[in-house]
Amino acid sequence: MNLTEFLHMGGYAVYVWTSYGIALLILLINIVLPLRQRRKLLTDIARTARRARRES
Amino acid sequence: MFNNFFHRLASPRHFYRIAGALIPWLAGACLLLSMAGLYYGLVVAPPDYQQGDSYRIMFIHVPAAWMSLFIYVVMAGTGAIGLIWRMKLAEVVAISSAPIGASFTFLALVTGSIWGKPMWGTWWVWDARLTSELILLFLYLGVIALHGAIEDRRIAARAVAILALVGVINIPIIHYSVEWWNTLHQGPTVTKFGKPSIDISMLIPLLLMALAFKLYYAFVVLMRARCEVLERERNAGWVRELVERR
Numbered sequence: 001m002n003l004t005e006f007l008h009m010g011g012y013a014v015y016v017w018t019s020y021g022i023a024l025l026i027l028l029i030n031i032v033l034p035l036r037q038r039r040k041l042l043t044d045i046a047r048t049a050r051r052a053r054r055e056s
Numbered sequence: 057m058f059n060n061f062f063h064r065l066a067s068p069r070h071f072y073r074i075a076g077a078l079i080p081w082l083a084g085a086c087l088l089l090s091m092a093g094l095y096y097g098l099v100v101a102p103p104d105y106q107q108g109d110s111y112r113i114m115f116i117h118v119p120a121a122w123m124s125l126f127i128y129v130v131m132a133g134t135g136a137i138g139l140i141w142r143m144k145l146a147e148v149v150a151i152s153s154a155p156i157g158a159s160f161t162f163l164a165l166v167t168g169s170i171w172g173k174p175m176w177g178t179w180w181v182w183d184a185r186l187t188s189e190l191i192l193l194f195l196y197l198g199v200i201a202l203h204g205a206i207e208d209r210r211i212a213a214r215a216v217a218i219l220a221l222v223g224v225i226n227i228p229i230i231h232y233s234v235e236w237w238n239t240l241h242q243g244p245t246v247t248k249f250g251k252p253s254i255d256i257s258m259l260i261p262l263l264l265m266a267l268a269f270k271l272y273y274a275f276v277v278l279m280r281a282r283c284e285v286l287e288r289e290r291n292a293g294w295v296r297e298l299v300e301r302r
Binding site for chain 1: 098099103108109110112113116117120155156159162163166167170171173174272276279280282283286287290295296298299300302
């Protein structure tokens with residue numbers, strides 16, 4: 001089987017690759033979101049801690 | 057010793073550390089299994105005698121649909137544990153599961169729609185399986201919205217658990233919908249009694265992808281749960297220490 005044939009998916013290329021593409025996108029978003037949230041939280045907590053120290 | 061392990065796991069501080077150590081391993085195993093699943097599913101498995109190559113959408117669609125049900129049961133179960141025993145970590149897992157479950161439900165619906173177009177000639181029909189799965193998506197979105205609407209995190213967790221438990225009624229309805237009603241959606245081919253009516257060359261990638269999705273859920277729910285624990289414990293000493301060490 002060659003690459004063109006593989007990508008062609010027996011004429012269903014649009015349907016098959018759209019499905020796999022959407023799946024990849026959704027799965028990646030679900031990894032990126034908590035990563036970003038964690039970084040944001042940690043900087044936020046650090047800032048609050050610094051401010052508390054300065055005031056005390 | 058075993059008791060001690062669970063006791064420590066239930067403390068937010070240890071949970072945060074243990075989860076952090078587990079995540080890379082789970083993610084690595086997930087990546088390996090999905091690579092194998094994609095290879096067997098897209099390259100090795102032959103085209104279907106009726107559906108040609110379009111059936112390959114199944115390797116995403118079916119595991120995603122299984123996960124949508126599985127995660128809901130986990131969410132309702134941990135929600136119930138949080139309600140009854142006031143176990144904070146169970147509440148954290150319950151609410152962390154909701155966005156992942158919603159994602160898999162959405163994925164199952166969208167890939168089903170894309171598969172339905174060439175096979176059934178329509179993107180959508182209001183048949184029992186599709187409608188009950190759409191209700192599942194709304195249940196997940198309801199849980200997320202309810203949690204976001206209540207400021208106090210512990211009250212929010214209890215409200216969410218009750219909503220999730222009421223929605224459990226939908227799970228057997230989704231599962232048996234293709235048997236109870238005459239639907240356009242095909243019946244089960246894997247969980248059928250006796251011999252599954254799916255060829256082994258298609259069953260292997262399907263199970264590989266299903267396992268990969270399970271592992272995906274495991275590490276992503278831990279990632280989300282760690283964030284939730286940090287947020288809840290932001291004033292605790294160990295979080296301060298953690299932040300200062302950075």
